[in-house]
Structure formats: C-alpha cells, structure tokens
Amino acid sequence: xxxxxxxxxxxxxxxxxxxxxxxQRNHIKMIGMxxxxxxxxxxxxxxxxxxxxxxxxxxxxRRNAESEWTSFSSEEIMIxxxxxxxxxxxxxxxxxxxxxFSRLTKEDIEEIIRIKRDxxxxxxxxxxxISNVETILSHPGSL
Numbered sequence: 001x002x003x004x005x006x007x008x009x010x011x012x013x014x015x016x017x018x019x020x021x022x023x024q025r026n027h028i029k030m031i032g033m034x035x036x037x038x039x040x041x042x043x044x045x046x047x048x049x050x051x052x053x054x055x056x057x058x059x060x061x062r063r064n065a066e067s068e069w070t071s072f073s074s075e076e077i078m079i080x081x082x083x084x085x086x087x088x089x090x091x092x093x094x095x096x097x098x099x100x101f102s103r104l105t106k107e108d109i110e111e112i113i114r115i116k117r118d119x120x121x122x123x124x125x126x127x128x129x130i131s132n133v134e135t136i137l138s139h140p141g142s143l
Contacts, residue, residue: 060101068106083116099137
C-alpha cells in the first residue's frame, strides 16, 4: 500500500473511509457513486495536478540564481502563480513539460507578471496573454 493525496491505495483500487474508487487506465470511477460525484472527483484531481505542476515550476524558478527570487514581493509571486495556473490549464501537458522554468531570468519573470496585470486590466485578451507567457517560458532569457 502507499499514500496518494490522502487516499490509501493498492493496485487499481483506492479507498477512503467507506468510499471505493476504481482506477483503470487513467479513468477514475467511484463505485456506487453518482455521475455528479465522479465529475467532482475529476475536477478535484485536475486541480491537484495543476497545483502540483505550478508548485514544481515555482520551485525550479526559485532555485535559479538568475531569477533573483528574493527581489519579488509575495504579491508578485501570487500573480506569477496565478498566470502559471492559467497557462497550465490552457496548453498541452507535453508543452508544459518541455518548458524550462529553471532558466527564467528576473526580466522574464517581470514580463510574465506584467502580462498578467495587463490581462487583469483587460489590456490583453486571455489568448494573447497565454501565448505571450508560453513564448517566454519556451525561450527563457531571450528578452
């Protein structure tokens, strides 16, 4: 047995309390639960995966000396986390996995934060903002 996001697991079956969850080829189903419960579980798993991916990317950025992480305020870090979450939701997982967060410079991070602020102020569309951030994340240090 092993622990996974608060669930005890054995091959192909997870259980938490009296609720049993069946896993078959990346398809999760709660046995004996309604479709709306299954959908809620799917949404929760999606959010957990997003949060994990964003936290891992932030850790890679933080470890990079060129990012000058300590110069950013907690508000700016929350803005960065927010836009990274939006990018993760909007792009293919293989694209996300190929991004090199560990090479982002301070200027790259400042530009990403600026893009998110422009999005919040309606100066950019969401598609344009995501595309701009994706370009920076794909080619760090090119600003």
